[in-house]
Amino acid sequence: MNNGNKQIRVGLIGYGLAGATFHAPVLTTIEGLKLVKVVERSGRGASQERYPWVQVVRQSNELYDDPEIDLVVITTPSTNHYSFAKEALEAGKHVVVEKPFTTTAEEAEELIMLAREKQLMLSVFHNRRWDGDFLTVRQIVKQQMLGRITSCEFRWDRYRPDVNKAKWRETDAAGAGIFYDLGVHFLDQALMLFGRPETIRGDxxxxxxxxxxxxxxxxxxxxxxxxxxxxxxxxxxxxxxPRYALHGTEGSFVKYGIDPQEDALRAGLSPSAAGWGREAEANWGTLNATVGGLHVVGRVETAAGSYASYYRNVYEHLAYGAELEVKPEQAAATIQLIEHAFQSSREGRTIHLQG
Structure with a gap:
């Protein structure tokens, strides 16, 4: 594949919620990434309504067999991530996979080895590293504003009392359920902040x-x-x-509310819009800590979120060799922790992790 012109041609597999809401609107804002084909297995070409230049195809092999496509983005249900990623890598394409990476750690390791063998990029869309609230928390921890962190709580609260059996995430399929869906984000964030834990206990x-x-x-x-x-x-x-509550030897940081980017994307807005990712002041977190010998109590403006930063890094990695932000090994680590958490929950005990 010739990337000499610094343009990366992209094929998208799946135009459901993830593809239509999180991937296509974000990657098309990155100069140098060109969405050219979308696999829609059914429907009437919904992607063309927003992106009239794209070609809608029915089968994924129409991406694999196209020598002009450099990057394949997989936004299918989690159950199918492994098979689609494997096929794309075997076809010589760089790959971005919607989270969770795979349903098992064994599948993740196999894909990593295949990507290395083929010398291809493999990355997972852990976009919530670029939530504004997490970017803020990351700076607070990095700058040691709370001293030594002693406890943290990350919460994702919802009220959905009715089961929707029409949604695959609410079935008993591999990779379904909210722990694979939401818990994987928190695991990735914990690994970014604090590294690999010694123990895990799950309910x-x-x-x-x-x-x-x-x-x-x-x-x-x-x-x-x-x-x-x-x-x-x-x-x-x-x-x-609270979404985040962190406590340390010098104080606490507590943050309510969820990053506004998802709601904005669902409303059809573009990440290129002015003020993108900025949160209302009412949702800014509260800091109560000793900073520089002074007791400080007040609000901390939430950093602007930027899901586009994920795809900007993918482009810069492929076009210019920049270091990849979300490495497949990091994504595989979250799948390993998911498996250990389920084991802990089944067995009712704390799992001690090997180094």
Missing amino acids: IRVLREGGAADDFFDVSLGYPDGLNVRLTSSVLVREAG
């Missing part, structure tokens, strides 16, 4: 009557210095708690 359950997929998780990560990171989510929380 993963189905709360709603008639449910087949897990709709509740409470997972604790233990670290050698005594730090405990609690990750929790439920679909039966009507009054949401």
Whole structure:
């Protein structure tokens, strides 16, 4: 493939919620990435309504067999990530996979080895590294504004009391359920902040009557210095708690509300819009800490979120050799932790992780 003109031609597999809402609108804002083909297995070419220049095809091999396509983006249900990614890599394409990477750690390792063998890029769309609230938390931890962090809680509260059996995420399929869907984001964020934990303890359950997929998780990560990171989510929380709560030897940071980018994308807005990713002041987090010998209590303006930064990095990696931000090994680590958390939940015990 010839990338001498610094243009990366992209094929997208899937134009459901993930493809239409999170991927196509974001990657098309990056100069140098050109969306040229979209696989829509059914429907009437919905992607052409927003991107009239794209070619709609029915089969993924129409991307694999096209020598002009450099990068394949996979936004299918999680159950199919492994097979589509493997086919794309075997066809000589660079690959971006929607999270979660795969349904098993074994599948993830196989794809990593294949990408290395083929000398191709493989990355996973962990876009929530670029949530504004997480960018803010990351700076607070990096600058040690709370001293030594002693405990953290990451929450993702929802109120969805009815089971929607028409959605694949609410079935008993591999990779379904909210722990694979939402928990994988929190695991990735915890790894970014604190590295690999020593222990993991999970409580993963189905709360709603008639449910087949897990709709509740409470997972604790233990670290050698005594730090405990609690990750929790439920679909039966009507009054949401704080999104992030971090406590340390010098104080606390508590943040309510969820990054506004998803709602903006669902509303059809573009990441190129002015003020993109900026959060309303009412949702800014509260800092109560000793900073530079002074007791500081006040609001911290949330950093602007930027999902486009993920695809900008993918482009710069492919076109200019920049370091890849979301490496497949990092994404594989989250799948390993998911498996350990489910094991812990089944066995009712804390799992001690090997180094």
